[in-house]
Amino acid sequence: MIEAQGLTKRFGDKVAVDDLSFTVKPGIVTGFLGPNGAGKSTTMRMILGLDRPTHGRALVNGHAYAAAKAPMREVGALLDAKDVHGGRTASAHLKSLALSNGLPTARVLEVLDLVGMGEVADKRIKGFSLGMSQRLGIAAAMLGDPQILMFDEPVNGLDPEGILWIRHFMQREAAAGRTVFVSSHLMSEMALTAEHLIVIGRGKLLADTSVSEFISQNSAGSVRVRTPQLESMRDALARAGVKVIDIDGFLQIEGMTTDQVGDLAAANHITVHELFAQRSSLEEAFMEMTRDSVEYQAHYDDAAFDSAMAGGTK
Amino acid sequence: MSTITATPTAIPRRRYDHARASLGNVIRSEWTKFWSVRSTFWTLLTLIVTTVGFSVLAAWGASTHLNQMSPSDRAHLDVPFNSLSGLILGQLAIAVLGVMVVTTEYSTGGIKPTLTAVPNRLRVLLAKGIVFAIVATVVGMITAFAAFYAAMPFWAHQHLAAQLGDPGVLRAVIGAGIYVLASGLFGFAFGALIRHTAGAITIAVALLFVVPLILNALPGGWGKWIYEHFTSNAGGMILTTVPQTKGLAPWTGYITFTIWWLVPLAIGAYLLKRRDA
Numbered sequence: 124m125i126e127a128q129g130l131t132k133r134f135g136d137k138v139a140v141d142d143l144s145f146t147v148k149p150g151i152v153t154g155f156l157g158p159n160g161a162g163k164s165t166t167m168r169m170i171l172g173l174d175r176p177t178h179g180r181a182l183v184n185g186h187a188y189a190a191a192k193a194p195m196r197e198v199g200a201l202l203d204a205k206d207v208h209g210g211r212t213a214s215a216h217l218k219s220l221a222l223s224n225g226l227p228t229a230r231v232l233e234v235l236d237l238v239g240m241g242e243v244a245d246k247r248i249k250g251f252s253l254g255m256s257q258r259l260g261i262a263a264a265m266l267g268d269p270q271i272l273m274f275d276e277p278v279n280g281l282d283p284e285g286i287l288w289i290r291h292f293m294q295r296e297a298a299a300g301r302t303v304f305v306s307s308h309l310m311s312e313m314a315l316t317a318e319h320l321i322v323i324g325r326g327k328l329l330a331d332t333s334v335s336e337f338i339s340q341n342s343a344g345s346v347r348v349r350t351p352q353l354e355s356m357r358d359a360l361a362r363a364g365v366k367v368i369d370i371d372g373f374l375q376i377e378g379m380t381t382d383q384v385g386d387l388a389a390a391n392h393i394t395v396h397e398l399f400a401q402r403s404s405l406e407e408a409f410m411e412m413t414r415d416s417v418e419y420q421a422h423y424d425d426a427a428f429d430s431a432m433a434g435g436t437k
Numbered sequence: 438m439s440t441i442t443a444t445p446t447a448i449p450r451r452r453y454d455h456a457r458a459s460l461g462n463v464i465r466s467e468w469t470k471f472w473s474v475r476s477t478f479w480t481l482l483t484l485i486v487t488t489v490g491f492s493v494l495a496a497w498g499a500s501t502h503l504n505q506m507s508p509s510d511r512a513h514l515d516v517p518f519n520s521l522s523g524l525i526l527g528q529l530a531i532a533v534l535g536v537m538v539v540t541t542e543y544s545t546g547g548i549k550p551t552l553t554a555v556p557n558r559l560r561v562l563l564a565k566g567i568v569f570a571i572v573a574t575v576v577g578m579i580t581a582f583a584a585f586y587a588a589m590p591f592w593a594h595q596h597l598a599a600q601l602g603d604p605g606v607l608r609a610v611i612g613a614g615i616y617v618l619a620s621g622l623f624g625f626a627f628g629a630l631i632r633h634t635a636g637a638i639t640i641a642v643a644l645l646f647v648v649p650l651i652l653n654a655l656p657g658g659w660g661k662w663i664y665e666h667f668t669s670n671a672g673g674m675i676l677t678t679v680p681q682t683k684g685l686a687p688w689t690g691y692i693t694f695t696i697w698w699l700v701p702l703a704i705g706a707y708l709l710k711r712r713d714a
Contacts, residue, residue, distance in 0.1 A: 168713070168714075171552075171553050171556070172552075172556045173549060173552060173553065173713065173714040174713040174714070175711075175713060188556055189556035189557065191458075191556070192456075192457045192458070193453070193456035193457045193458060194458060194553070194554060194555065194556055195456070195458075195554055196453060196456050198553075200553050202549055202553075203546060203549070205546060206545070206546030206547060206548075206549045206550060207545060207546070207547055207550065208470075208474060208541060208542075208545040208547045209545065210473075210474040210475060210476070211470070211473045211474060212473065215469060215470075215473035216473075218469055218473075219466045219467075219469040219470045219473065220466070220550065220554050222462055222465040222466040222469055223458055223462055223463050223465075223466035223551075223554045223555050224456050224457065224458050224462065224554060224555070225453070225455050225456045225457050225458070225459065225462040226453055226456050227453070263550060267453070267456065268450060268451040268453070299450075
């Protein structure tokens with residue numbers, strides 16, 4: 124269980140994390156979602172005591188992380204997989220971590236096997252691909268068989284197989300009762316992995332909700348209908364008191380289900396050629412929610428882009 | 438929060454009852470880290486080879502040009518000191534290793550897993566320091582005795598070979614061993630203070646090797662005072678067995694050198710506790 128209580132971090136004038144409060148519960152994967160630069164990594168660093176909060180505090184199992192007697196028993200964290208001395212072998216790296224918390228060194232081979240890296244135990248880390256480094260980082264996180272797993276953008280730069288592996292790994296460990304807290308800037312990834320979502324933008328909390336709730340709330344759809352009797356349909360809908368817009372030969376209806384529109388057409392003897400629900404994607408919902416809090420927005424229109432390109436080729 | 442106890446499976450499943458990030462365990466961890474990178478071995482070998490090699494060269498040079506020496510130089514001739522003088526270069530190897538023990542944590546990013554595993558930062562620094570100090574002392578002693586015994590045959594021709602039992606000689610040779618410790622910790626301290634490999638090495642080498650030589654040119658009483666109290670000029674007095682024209686008493690010099698690394702290390706430790714990792 125992780126609790127953030129009014130967590131705030133300022134770097135000079137810049138507020139990286141702004142009065143953030145949330146609780147991460149065991150038994151489920153909790154996604155920590157936000158655009159790049161939203162303050163996800165800084166928040167995780169404050170939870171681990173790597174960064175000092177300007178205000179507020181973070182508690183791990185009810186106490187400050189630094190107060191843990193055997194920290195690796197409580198949290199297994201992977202922030203950046205490349206944060207290791209490349210000159211060491213995988214097993215020497217893990218052995219040094221295990222020893223630091225008084226964990227049995229036999230655990231090193233166990234966790235390497237767990238992530239499918241038993242064969243490269245004695246290879247130096249600098250030769251590892253990003254995917255292998257991620258697995259090594261997860262092996263390190265698992266050394267202490269911790270109650271909490273915390274991963275910062277673990278799927279970044281991975282191939283599809285690696286992404287699938289990490290996704291299943293996190294879901295399995297959460298199902299086993301661990302607290303799993305994982306950050307991402309991709310809504311689509313979180314929709315597949317997480318059960319609960321904490322969404323931040325510019326350091327502020329935007330949503331703290333279950334994924335299914337997030338989906339039903341943020342993908343409020345409309346219904347589109349195509350009919351040869353356009354005017355009759357429009358009149359019928361107007362009588363029903365709903366809002367109608369003309370789009371590409373369709374009528375787009377807000378505030379009615381496909382069932383209701385179909386029934387309405389039948390009641391008015393209108394032929395319907397096409398009828399479907401139009402849902403905005405989760406990614407669109409996420410972008411809509413974080414629109415005002417994106418760190419660096421792209422501000423160009425096509426004309427400006429074209430003229431810039433033309434200028435460049437002259 | 439009573440709801441937490443109702444999780445489907447009890448986690449953690451393993452019982453590591455003795456697990457804790459105690460100082461002893463962190464020392465074991467740092468010991469493993471220290472020896473599991475190749476540069477450790479090569480730097481220590483450089484220390485030994487450089488020190489013994491240049492000490493032998495110095496002994497050979499001085500002993501064969503003895504009759505060209507002025508009477509006053511003869512009076513100040515310090516055979517044990519001369520036979521350990523390779524440390525002037527050798528000290529740089531251990532200082533560089535001292536820097537790197539700390540700064541590679543930052544340059545590789547390894548400091549994050551290190552401090553995540555052991556959030557008590559001063560315990561990490563202390564454990565690193567203890568491991569490094571043990572190694573520097575043992576290797577320093579090996580280096581000192583090797584240099585001394587390698588150089589003596591050159592003096593034996595002139596019937597000037599020193600014995601460990603002669604006044605001050607054992608102290609000078611053991612002093613050379615702990616001089617290696619001090620110059621290593623000098624690098625370690627600046628590594629902790631500056632956290633940047635190139636910057637810390639530049640400053641450590643400048644303060645240990647370049648500036649002490651330049652200061653010899655300072656005029657007057659205050660110039661002499663600064664020269665005598667400066668880093669390796671002060672620390673190197675522990676290697677002397679004959680009073681020199683300039684320089685502190687052996688142990689006064691060594692203690693002065695100790696202050697030179699203790700102060701930056703204390704500031705570095707304070708900043709380590711304060712700063713974001």
